[in-house]
Amino acid sequence: MKVLSIAKASKIFNIATILIFSAVLFSSTAVAFGGDGGGGGPPPPPPPPCGYQTQGCYTSGDIKADAGSLSPEEFRYYLPQSACIGSGCTCSQAGFASDLKQTDPDQSGGACSCISGTSWTDNIGCCGDDSNDCSLIVEEKRFDQVIDRQICSMSANLRIGTWFSAEANPGDIIHIGCNDEERLSDGKDWLLCNSFQIKDVNGHQYLCNTSSGKGAWTECCGSASCNSQTDGKRLSSGGSVKSGQTTYYCASDKTFATDLDVKDQASCQGAGFFWTGTKCCSEADDINEYYNDPAGTRGGCWNKEAVLTGNMVPDMEDTANIDGVFYGCNAQDSGILSLIDTHTGQQLVQNKDYCFQDTNKFYFCSFNNEWELASGQDKSHISTVPVSFQNVQQPSECCSATSCWDGAQCIQNQRNKPNAPAVNGFRCVDGNWVNASLNFNPEGTGGFCPESDQCFVNPSGNPDDNNQPDKNPVCITNEQFIKDDYCENGQWTSRTKFVALQLIDIAKTSDFIAFCDTSENTLNNLNYLIQGQLAGSLVTSENNNNFCTLVFNDGVFIGTSLNKPVADIGPFLKTIGVDDCNPALINDGQYHACDSSNKVWYNQKLNSIIYSKQFFTIGTTNFLDTFISFIKNPFDAIINKISATIQEPFDTSYLDSLKRFNKLYISKSGSKEIKGNMEGRGFNNLIIEYKNFNTDICRFIDEFNEKNKDAGSGIKCSREGDTYYVLAQGTQFTKINPDVIWNDLTSKLRVS
Incomplete structure (x- = not known):
């Protein structure tokens, strides 16, 4: 189709108009000349029939061609229907070919289709004909x-x-x-x-x-x-x-x-590229792209390279991506720390100190300057080994809040593990290394307590019951007690010791006899004082522990620690002359009178009582001073003398066994003094000092030892001037049992 297709259409219209006008003119002429002109002859014969051409495409020489077989140059015309050819003949078709020829392919779809490769659209024309x-x-x-x-x-x-x-x-x-x-x-x-x-x-x-x-x-x-x-x-x-x-x-x-x-x-x-969650790493337009993608959590982009969460930056062990954010583990490279996030303009790497941990506890910053897996465990606590630990390659590391670093690994909290051994003399308690030594309960079973001022009770106890003596604790704390066993700054002693100290404080420097032992040993010679009902009320293991007696100024004082609240021993109180001890319920660690008679005194903190038939007073007592003056210093001196002068019969356990003082004998009569103590449950150590005696005590001791000693027991004596020192060791199963000879060497003696 030609560009000037509208002009072409006008031209076709003009040609058609001329042909119609000519046909009318010739018809009129024929009528004019044919009339009744006076000839009178027969009409001429009809003209012969015309030849014709069939519908189709034609090329040069009126040669018919197949549709779509002609090039634009070969196409001459298209007959939309069969048409007559020639002149002076009778036409039996719709018209003459000369009148019906379509020489322009834009005239019809048929004309257009004659040319190879063309396309026709109604009301538009032919595409491809020129x-x-x-x-x-x-x-x-x-x-x-x-x-x-x-x-x-x-x-x-x-x-x-x-x-x-x-x-x-x-x-x-x-x-x-x-x-x-x-x-x-x-x-x-x-x-x-x-x-x-x-x-x-x-x-x-x-x-x-x-x-x-x-x-x-x-x-x-x-x-x-x-x-x-x-x-x-x-x-x-x-x-x-x-x-x-x-x-x-x-x-x-x-x-x-x-x-x-x-x-x-x-x-x-x-x-x-790699999708980090909300961003893409790294398109062509992003030159040297660095970014964090915390909202995506899959990772980040480091110099156009994706770094998945949990992975280190290539060739950098101290920098990793965690939950879409780049973190430095105590990184020191200023070049790394100065990098800027391409998208936010903020510092790219968040530099963290040792033991920083992500919120999900997947990773932590180790002291080896690397990000390491935490696997969900708490690693936020910095733990350092004590300086006494030897050959430690890495002195600090990250552990849980309650664990401790031993130089190679994190040791779990040993607070509630009484049987867990110490490490180089230390135990891990709540994330801290604390000095620890093996403690023993009163029965001799060893174990550890979490606090230094606690005393070991039961390795099979419940740690949740600690510091609750009336339950099933592993340990109890300072100033708590179970029956007679009293915890004093991490060491077991006895409440009986404090009863003895109070009695000694009453006598002070005067002549006196203080004797603490079982009720059988202390009260046998006091029937004149106790008499029937009183003795029966006192001597029950359910109610009380060892008894202490003080003979002083022709008076006798009796004291014991109670295993029941004082309010629950009403019959006993009535027997000794008081209805109750309510006025004495003052928890200050001192003894207070139960009533105005001043014959019965009660210490609420120690739950102990002292009684006498006679009126007496007790002032404020400094138990520590009394202990140092009358027990600790004297008995330390006795132990030192025995250690220096006696070859112990069995072992040296006596050196550190004197702690309870619930079997104690102190007698002072003029210049003569006897101080004795026996300790032990099972294996007993007995030590005695006889001061200013002119009797050869060692001769009797040596004779007794020769007759009774065996491999597991013995008794030895040494002399320094008029002072004698005795050490006896043994059990109830040995020939020499200190518990059997204890009274013979102390309370049964009559010093004159």
Whole structure:
């Protein structure tokens, strides 16, 4: 079809008008000359029938050709129907060929179809019948409104032409070979790619990259199907096209982007990059890209390289990505610490100190300057070995809040593990190394307590019951007691000792006898004082422990520690002359009178009582001073003398066994003094000092030892002037049992 197709149509109209006018004129002439002209002869014979040509395509020499077999140069005309040829003949067809010939392919679809590779569209014309049809765009109107634009696409050799409707092919791309150009249909027109541009058509973006050639238009199909089916380029999610130095990526939302950080995972991964959760690492336009992606938590981007969460930065053990954020583990490299997040403009690497741990407890900053797995365990506590630990390669490390570093590993909390051994003299208690020595309960079983001022009770006890003597504790704390066993700053002693100290404090420097032992030994000689009912009330192991007696100034004082609250021993109180001890319920560690008679005194803190038939007073007592003056210092001196002068019969356990003082004898009569103590449950140690005696005590001791000693027991004596020192050791199963001879060597003696 020629560009001036409207002029061509006008020309055809004028020719047809002339032919009609001529036919009318000749008809009129024939009538004029045919009349009744006076000849009178017979009419002439009718003309012979005309020859004719059939419908079809014709080339030079009126040679008929098949439809679609002619080139534009070979085409001469098209007969839309059979027509007569010749003159002076009778025509039996619709007309003469000379009148019906269609010499222009734009006259009809039949004429157009004669030429090979053409395309016909009604009301538009023929595409491909001549070179002027190349890229010809023809408007189709309805009521003077353009409803479509058709473009004639011809091949590069001008042999094939095809009409394409813009309205029927929105989003399609066609390549017009005759001009080597691509056109994009926007549904109304055919857009030429002649400069860089991005167009939105039918929900997809199209990018014009070059001014000519196939692939000038590129469609971004994203995650959907493509609109274009004919020519152009088509990209799915992640596909890219480069324009100049800029790379454009097709995102899954069917739009082009130079930055996939603002798109989605499918777009990023489709382009062959790594999606860190909310950003893409690393597109062509992101030069030296670094970023954290805490909202994504999958990782971050380090110099255009993705680093997954939990992974170290390549060649950097002290820098890792954790939950999308880059962290330094006490990093010292200023170059690393000065890096800036490409997207936020903030410092990229958050440098953390040792034992920093992420909120999920997956990783922690180790003292070896590396990020290590925490596997969900708490590693936030800095633990350092004591300086006394030897050959430690790494003195500090991160452990749980209650664990301790031993130089190689974290030791679990030993607070509630009384049988867990100490490490180099230390135990781990609540995350701290504390000095620890093996403690023993009163029965001699060893174990550890979590606090230094606690006393060991039961290795099978319940740690939750600690410091609750009335339950089942492993340990109890300072100033607590179980029956007579009293915890004093981490060491077991006895409440009986404090009863003895109070009695000694009453006598002070005067002559006196203080004797503490079982009720059988202390009360046998006191029937004159106790008499029947009183003795029966006192001597029950359920109610009380050992008794102490003080003979002083012709008076006798009796004291004991109670195993029941004083309010529960009403009958006993009535027996000794008081109804109750309510006035004495003052928890200050001192003895207070139960009533105005001042014969019964009670210590609420020690739950102990002292009684006498006579009126007496007790002032404020400094138990520590009394202990040091009358027990500790004297008995330390005795032990030192024995250690220096006696070869112990069995072992040296006596050196540190004197702690309880619940079997104690102290007698002072003028210049003569006896001080004795016996300790032990099972194996007993007995020590005695006789001062200012002129009797050869050692002779009797040695004779007794020779007759009774065995491999597991014995008794020895040494003398220094008029002072004698005795050490006896043994059990109830040996020939010499200190418990049996204890009274013979102390309370049964009569000093004059």
